[in-house]
Amino acid sequence: MNDQDVLMEVRDIRVVRGGTQVLKVPSFTLGCNETVALIGPNGTGKSTFLLTLAGLLPLASGEIVFKQQAVIPGYASTAYRRRLAMVFQDPLLFDTTVFENVAAGLKLRRLPKQEIRERVTACLDRFRIAHLATRSASKLSGGEAQRTSLARAFAIAPEAILLDEPFAALDAPARQALSDDLEQVLHESRISAIMTTHDQAEALRLADRMVVMQQGEIIQNGTPTEVLSAPANEFVASFVGMENIFSGAVRDVGQDMFSLAVGDHAIQVLGAAKRGESAVICIHPESVTVSLDDPDSTSSARNILPARVSKVVHMGLFAKIYLDCGFKLVASITNQSLERLALAPDKRVFASFKATSVHLFRKG
Ligand SMILES: Nc1ncnc2c1ncn2[C@@H]1O[C@H](COP(=O)(O)OP(=O)(O)OP(=O)(O)O)[C@@H](O)[C@H]1O
Numbered sequence: 001m002n003d004q005d006v007l008m009e010v011r012d013i014r015v016v017r018g019g020t021q022v023l024k025v026p027s028f029t030l031g032c033n034e035t036v037a038l039i040g041p042n043g044t045g046k047s048t049f050l051l052t053l054a055g056l057l058p059l060a061s062g063e064i065v066f067k068q069q070a071v072i073p074g075y076a077s078t079a080y081r082r083r084l085a086m087v088f089q090d091p092l093l094f095d096t097t098v099f100e101n102v103a104a105g106l107k108l109r110r111l112p113k114q115e116i117r118e119r120v121t122a123c124l125d126r127f128r129i130a131h132l133a134t135r136s137a138s139k140l141s142g143g144e145a146q147r148t149s150l151a152r153a154f155a156i157a158p159e160a161i162l163l164d165e166p167f168a169a170l171d172a173p174a175r176q177a178l179s180d181d182l183e184q185v186l187h188e189s190r191i192s193a194i195m196t197t198h199d200q201a202e203a204l205r206l207a208d209r210m211v212v213m214q215q216g217e218i219i220q221n222g223t224p225t226e227v228l229s230a231p232a233n234e235f236v237a238s239f240v241g242m243e244n245i246f247s248g249a250v251r252d253v254g255q256d257m258f259s260l261a262v263g264d265h266a267i268q269v270l271g272a273a274k275r276g277e278s279a280v281i282c283i284h285p286e287s288v289t290v291s292l293d294d295p296d297s298t299s300s301a302r303n304i305l306p307a308r309v310s311k312v313v314h315m316g317l318f319a320k321i322y323l324d325c326g327f328k329l330v331a332s333i334t335n336q337s338l339e340r341l342a343l344a345p346d347k348r349v350f351a352s353f354k355a356t357s358v359h360l361f362r363k364g
Pocket residue numbers: 017018022040041042043044045046047048049
């Protein structure tokens with residue numbers, strides 16, 4: 001990333017809360033017009049990270065640089081904080097009308113009345129709440145309240161917006177509708193954003209980059225596709241919903257392949273390893289093919305395992321097939337394939353996947 005493309009940069013920061021170090025980030029950058037999703041389990045430091053970037057928590061060490069100027073440490077000035085907007089899971093609205101809530105930040109900045117009216121009207125439209133302008137904020141549904149909170153944040157035209165689980169309190173339809181609208185507004189406004197979320201589907205849809213946190217540290221930082229297809233370790237893999245994670249001992253070693261003992265099978269893996277050491281692998285359910293006949297002669301897959309269907313779970317547009325191959329293997333298949341193969345519990349099938357579809361984490 002060029003210097004001009006970097007909006008915010010973190011250098012070696014540590015944050016202490018209640019006498020304990022809860023955040024340690026050697027480096028992190030937020031690009032201009034970029035949306036980053038911070039994901040990770042509860043208590044891992046996501047909110048602490050956002051509050052720190054917003055200048056609302058002190059640093060124990062390190063610095064934060066905004067547009068090539070060190071803004072923290074030293075004094076995280078009101079002027080710095082006003083360049084950013086923060087949205088919380090709980091909308092925290094003032095007990096006044098929707099219009100007044102959205103206008104609040106603009107009035108604080110003493111903008112001319114006409115400009116306030118125009119900006120508020122535009123933001124109410126963007127978040128589809130123009131019809132609620134005169135409604136008391138105390139009489140809004142959860143979804144309407146969060147729309148008001150987002151409209152208020154965007155109204156000040158911040159240079160970056162920090163969103164802490166903005167949809168967590170909403171039911172599925174409200175969540176879906178609001179995240180669709182937020183995606184559109186982020187795209188149009190080109191405002192950089194960092195959003196914490198537990199929902200990896202949301203992160204996938206909204207974010208250019210996914211940052212995975214564990215115990216106060218960043219353990220993976222990449223595009224959503226990178227994180228999902230090549231998780232940095234077992235923790236990330238299971239956090240992003242990878243179900244096929246296996247460990248075993250390395251058996252036969254070839255030039256650029258080896259086999260790993262999993263159950264009674266020798267799984268062919270692309271990569272280097274030493275005979276006898278242990279290794280952990282994962283296989284995407286989408287990479288596992290299910291067939292009724294042994295695909296030996298017709299398939300390029302190195303791994304072909306006889307299996308018994310133990311469970312079929314319908315997931316809407318696709319289905320998850322739980323297979324017993326001596327160990328549990330999950331395949332994800334389309335509804336058309338499910339129908340064509342007439343899969344049901346106890347049916348005998350073959351599961352196959354290529355050695356190149358096996359992701360190797362570590363050895364040792
Ligand atoms: N006010 C506080 N005083 C002391 N420790 C705190 C405070 N707030 C949070 N912590 C601790 O800091 C750590 C990180 O918490 P934080 O809320 O940042 O995590 P999180 O990833 O946002 O969690 P969640 O997903 O549950 O919101 C936790 O160990 C938490 O107990």
